[in-house]
Structure formats: structure tokens, C-alpha cells
Amino acid sequence: MDIGVHSNKQVMTMVEGMDKVIIVEGRSDKKRIENIIREPIEIICTNGTLSVAKLDEIIDATFDRDVYILVDSDDAGDKLRKQFRREFPEAEHLYIDRAYREVAAAPRNHIATVLLSANIDINTEFLV
Secondary structure, three states: OOHHHOOHHHHHHHHHHOOEEEEEOOHHHHHHHHOOEOOOOEEEEOOOOOOHHHHHHHHHHHOOOEEEEEOOOOHHHHHHHHHHHHHOOOOEEEOOOOOOOOHHHOOHHHHHHHHHHOOOOEOHHHHO
């Protein structure tokens, strides 16, 4: 992006508006949560596995930002969490109830409550 074509106010808004990142496993997880969230947050998909190149890409994309990890409550999700704990020790881990197993399968009101507990601004219609 060429910052020179934007006013200072626009640049500040873009930087301030995307100071949070949620990392999920797949596109279905991303689709499940993106309309629940009211504030501008980047949602990054790992697509289930983390290669060194993908991990480097995520590290670059999340530099100096608040990082939240929201992965499935299954063996693959647990493995990803362990890896993220090593690579992103400052990240906040968000958990869906194990009964739902997958973020994409969890009810929207449950996901909304989980996100709200992390002080993420959500559309309140999903709390019902």
C-alpha cells in the first residue's frame, strides 16, 4: 500500500482499526466468526497445518498486534495451540466448549460469549 496517497487520518484509522488478529484453523471457522465481530479485526486461517513459511507469514502479520487464538477443541487444535504457545507466548487463547469440538459447529451465541470475554466487540444480536 502506498501510504503517500492517504491522509494521516486515514492511515491512523487503518492502523488503529486493525490492531487485533484472531487466528483460526480454516475458512469455515473464519466465516463462522466474522459476522459476529463488530470491530475491525483481521482473521487469519492456518488451514489446519503450520509450515515454517506460513508461521513466518503469521509472525510478520501479527507483529505489534493483539493476537487471539481460536482453534477447534480436538487433537489437531490442541497441537496447534501448543505450537502457538511457543511462537506467540503473549497471545490470548480463546476456547469453545469441548462439546462443540469445532469452531465452525459451535452456536453463534456461544462464540459471541467467548469473544466478548476477551473484550472483543461483538454484534449483541448474537448473545440471545
